Amino acid sequence: MEDEENIEEELLLVESQLNGLQDKIKTLLDQQEELYERQAQLKAMLEISKTSRDASNSAPSVALEDWSGKFSWDSQADDTRFNVFGISSYRSNQREIINSIMSGKDVLVIMAAGGGKSLCYQLPAVLRDGITLVVSPLLSLIQDQVMGLAALGIPAHMLTSTTNKEIEKFIYKALEKGEGELKILYVTPEKISKSKRFMSKLEKCHHAGRLSLVAIDEAHCCSQWGHDFRPDYKNLGILKIQFPSVPMIALTATATSKVQMDLIEMLHIPRSVKFVYEKSSVGKVVIDEIANFISESYPNNESGIVYCFSRKECEQVAKELRGRGISADYYHADMDVVAREKVHMRWSKSKSQVIVGTVAFGMGINKPDVRFVVHHSLSKSMETYYQESGRAGRDGLPSECVLYYRPGDVPRQSSMVFYENCGLQNLYDIARYCQSKKNCRRGAFFQHFGEAVQECNGMCDNCVSSIELKDIDATYHTKITVSLLQEMQQNDQRATLLQLVDKFKTKWKHSGCSNEAVDLKKEEIEQLIVQLILDRVLKEEFQHTAYTTNAYVVLGPLWKPALQGNRPVKLTSAIHSQDSGDRFKSAKRNQMSNLEAKLDDLRRTISSRNGGIFPHAVLSTEQISLLNCHTPTTIAELEKLIGKVKTDKYGSDIIEVMWSETGSGKDSGDGAKRQKKDKGVVFVESGEEEG
Numbered sequence: 001m002e003d004e005e006n007i008e009e010e011l012l013l014v015e016s017q018l019n020g021l022q023d024k025i026k027t028l029l030d031q032q033e034e035l036y037e038r039q040a041q042l043k044a045m046l047e048i049s050k051t052s053r054d055a056s057n058s059a060p061s062v063a064l065e066d067w068s069g070k071f072s073w074d075s076q077a078d079d080t081r082f083n084v085f086g087i088s089s090y091r092s093n094q095r096e097i098i099n100s101i102m103s104g105k106d107v108l109v110i111m112a113a114g115g116g117k118s119l120c121y122q123l124p125a126v127l128r129d130g131i132t133l134v135v136s137p138l139l140s141l142i143q144d145q146v147m148g149l150a151a152l153g154i155p156a157h158m159l160t161s162t163t164n165k166e167i168e169k170f171i172y173k174a175l176e177k178g179e180g181e182l183k184i185l186y187v188t189p190e191k192i193s194k195s196k197r198f199m200s201k202l203e204k205c206h207h208a209g210r211l212s213l214v215a216i217d218e219a220h221c222c223s224q225w226g227h228d229f230r231p232d233y234k235n236l237g238i239l240k241i242q243f244p245s246v247p248m249i250a251l252t253a254t255a256t257s258k259v260q261m262d263l264i265e266m267l268h269i270p271r272s273v274k275f276v277y278e279k280s281s282v283g284k285v286v287i288d289e290i291a292n293f294i295s296e297s298y299p300n301n302e303s304g305i306v307y308c309f310s311r312k313e314c315e316q317v318a319k320e321l322r323g324r325g326i327s328a329d330y331y332h333a334d335m336d337v338v339a340r341e342k343v344h345m346r347w348s349k350s351k352s353q354v355i356v357g358t359v360a361f362g363m364g365i366n367k368p369d370v371r372f373v374v375h376h377s378l379s380k381s382m383e384t385y386y387q388e389s390g391r392a393g394r395d396g397l398p399s400e401c402v403l404y405y406r407p408g409d410v411p412r413q414s415s416m417v418f419y420e421n422c423g424l425q426n427l428y429d430i431a432r433y434c435q436s437k438k439n440c441r442r443g444a445f446f447q448h449f450g451e452a453v454q455e456c457n458g459m460c461d462n463c464v465s466s467i468e469l470k471d472i473d474a475t476y477h478t479k480i481t482v483s484l485l486q487e488m489q490q491n492d493q494r495a496t497l498l499q500l501v502d503k504f505k506t507k508w509k510h511s512g513c514s515n516e517a518v519d520l521k522k523e524e525i526e527q528l529i530v531q532l533i534l535d536r537v538l539k540e541e542f543q544h545t546a547y548t549t550n551a552y553v554v555l556g557p558l559w560k561p562a563l564q565g566n567r568p569v570k571l572t573s574a575i576h577s578q579d580s581g582d583r584f585k586s587a588k589r590n591q592m593s594n595l596e597a598k599l600d601d602l603r604r605t606i607s608s609r610n611g612g613i614f615p616h617a618v619l620s621t622e623q624i625s626l627l628n629c630h631t632p633t634t635i636a637e638l639e640k641l642i643g644k645v646k647t648d649k650y651g652s653d654i655i656e657v658m659w660s661e662t663g664s665g666k667d668s669g670d671g672a673k674r675q676k677k678d679k680g681v682v683f684v685e686s687g688e689e690e691g
């Protein structure tokens with residue numbers, strides 16, 4: 001009896017121990033399962049990273065192959081573009097991006113807002129068999145897209161927290177069994193990271209070979225270095241690991257190179273073909289011009305400032321200038337105080353030549369010998385421009401101010417300043433100043449500040465320009481623009497400046513051109529639209545999105561008389577589209593007297609003779625203009641002006657030049673008088689964009 005009890009007791013013990021052990025085994029098996037899974041993932045990642053290293057050794061991620069050539073899907077793509085999407089021609093890079101996706105590549109697209117990124121994945125989605133998955137961060141963006149696609153007759157759906165059960169069922173069936181019509185599926189990133197059910201359906205879709213493309217919109221959200229980091233985007237890397245054979249396209253309007261590298265790594269697309277087309281931002285042509293201007297006109301490290309619109313632009317422009325051999329640092333409010341001070345000090349001591357800054361750079365800057373101020377983009381008012389350009393030439397010596405104006409900068413600025421008191425009015429004042437090709441720049445300033453007008457005596461671009469101007473009658477073009485906007489507004493549509501230009505071109509083509517009116521170039525259409533805004537025929541209207549404020553062009557108070565053609569509209573344009581550099585040089589040449597030019601040559605000769613010391617160490621620009629003023633002809637006179645050391649070293653050479661230039665009657669006074677008073681104000685226009 002007692003034995004039995006003992007046995008039963010032990011049995012219970014053993015059984016409970018067995019239970020415990022089975023639990024442990026289950027945990028271990030689960031662990032084993034997880035480890036196997038992780039092992040597979042790591043192997044895949046290693047594989048990808050290895051091949052990428054091999055690939056990146058020989059080929060950078062920039063498109064080397066020719067994606068604009070002929071492909072088997074060309075005619076089908078053209079047909080879909082036109083007949084389904086209603087788009088008459090591709091914008092820059094769209095064709096190439098579509099071709100590389102169709103070839104099965106992973107692609108990274110950096111394209112300005114409104115540039116047309118959606119088409120780059122929507123068109124391949126329609127062409128390829130199967131379903132395209134699009135990850136997008138915001139419900140409102142997704143809703144817009146799905147509605148737009150539905151209107152084009154493309155079966156698109158979204159799966160988000162707001163999707164009802166019925167639709168969800170339909171979507172799951174389509175994924176799992178290929179039933180029902182579904183071409184493009186939009187999801188928020190949370191679906192990928194949080195819904196196991198969704199991922200398993202997607203897995204099945206892929207397994208059946210029906211997942212045709214994965215698109216990650218607003219891809220900068222992946223990177224915590226981006227301006228809009230979203231934690232759930234971090235988990236999107238799983239998509240390439242689970243579906244390595246499915247091409248992935250990542251799209252964004254903004255990504256520094258750090259963010260680009262980051263998201264290539266996070267999304268596991270190291271071999272992606274990269275397309276960068278930041279149209280409205282830092283254009284290559286403008287940077288080339290600025291770099292040439294600085295290195296040709298200021299080869300001796302003379303100090304200057306380049307003003308930019310945004311922090312990002314400052315960093316980009318500084319980088320581009322450094323890439324062209326100019327020592328440039330950026331400066332903006334996002335940097336900490338120490339870093340800013342360091343940059344400022346380097347520049348003050350002329351250890352760097354150029355500061356590329358936002359408006360944040362200026363307060364309390366009192367460097368006397370700033371020789372040039374360049375505005376890479378439009379200032380927000382005449383007052384700001386006056387202040388910023390006024391940082392040049394505080395020592396009273398000739399200095400230059402250059403403003404690069406593109407009509408497209410107007411909406412960029414207006415969407416920033418419209419909420420400020422008089423913000424738009426101020427902006428339109430400076431836009432008017434920039435659009436003018438005839439009025440004296442200096443006179444315009446006096447007029448703006450309500451003072452008696454004084455002209456520049458041939459110092460500004462408009463006064464010295466030798467470019468012939470013509471007035472184009474743009475009354476008919478204005479009619480077309482106004483009627484276009486009228487139609488759009490009736491259909492509840494809106495257009496940005498860029499879109500309006502596109503629409504204008506299409507409408508112009510279809511208007512038959514029976515009219516006498518001349519064909520306008522793209523820059524001229526932009527110029528016309530801005531002019532119509534300034535003349536209140538059109539106006540700007542603003543809409544906020546999660547990312548930015550968009551500026552749209554709509555009908556203004558005076559649209560009716562414009563539509564009736566009652567008010568003639570004139571557009572001033574250059575007869576020969578001469579390169580803007582010429583405008584520039586003619587103004588510059590005016591500034592330097594013969595004597596100054598000779599002395600400038602001399603200091604270079606001496607500097608190269610002396611093993612490459614800086615020319616300005618031989619004679620500074622200030623000293624050259626002093627010599628130009630006082631025209632010393634003896635060593636004693638010279639010594640009073642430039643001191644003993646330099647006179648001992650270079651005196652005889654300098655005097656020789658003085659004699660040769662001024663020997664027959666000292667008639668160099670003219671240039672001397674002029675340059676003491678006036679600062680050169682030079683203005684260059686630039687309509688070019690990267691192509």
Ligand SMILES: Nc1ncnc2c1ncn2[C@@H]1O[C@H](COP(=O)(O)OP(=O)(O)OP(=O)(O)O)[C@@H](O)[C@H]1O
Pocket residue numbers: 087088089090091094111112113114115116117118119252253499502
């Ligand atoms: N080739 C084209 N010709 C004319 N219009 C186009 C073309 N491509 C795109 N569009 C139009 O341009 C507008 C903007 O396109 P889309 O929404 O794709 O811009 P986006 O680059 O995604 O901008 P965002 O960064 O703001 O999202 C849309 O109305 C679209 O129909």
Ligand SMILES: [Mg+2]
Pocket residue numbers: 117118217
């Ligand atoms: Mg978009």
